[in-house]
Amino acid sequence: xxxxxxxxxxxxxxxxxxxxxxMITVTLQAVHIxxxxxxxxxxxxxxQALSRFTRDEEIxxxxxVGKTSEHHQKGQVFLCxxxxxxxxxxxxxxxxxxxxxxxxxxVVAKLKRQLTA
Numbered sequence: 251x252x253x254x255x256x257x258x259x260x261x262x263x264x265x266x267x268x269x270x271x272x273m274i275t276v277t278l279q280a281v282h283i284x285x286x287x288x289x290x291x292x293x294x295x296x297x298q299a300l301s302r303f304t305r306d307e308e309i310x311x312x313x314x315v316g317k318t319s320e321h322h323q324k325g326q327v328f329l330c331x332x333x334x335x336x337x338x339x340x341x342x343x344x345x346x347x348x349x350x351x352x353x354x355x356x357v358v359a360k361l362k363r364q365l366t367a
Contacts, residue, residue: 272301274309281316296358303365306336318346330357
């Protein structure tokens, strides 16, 4: 079972390509790490930037960041997983890398490809 250290929820409004207001509500969970303001702001900003590619006006984003294990210290130990759910959108992406910020960037890139396909 995953241990959740903390939760954070932020909302952002952006205009989509169809001139409608799009909002992504981000819920952030940390696993085996302490969720800092820097991680929260980075992940939230990156995920909310996807709103311009969505068709839905409201989307919930469940973001999990952290380490795959408390025991491993080297190698690909940082993970990021994002689930986007809206009336017409249900997609997810996951990445495990050596750097948490790289994992967040990779997941956002995967989601953007899925949204624009």
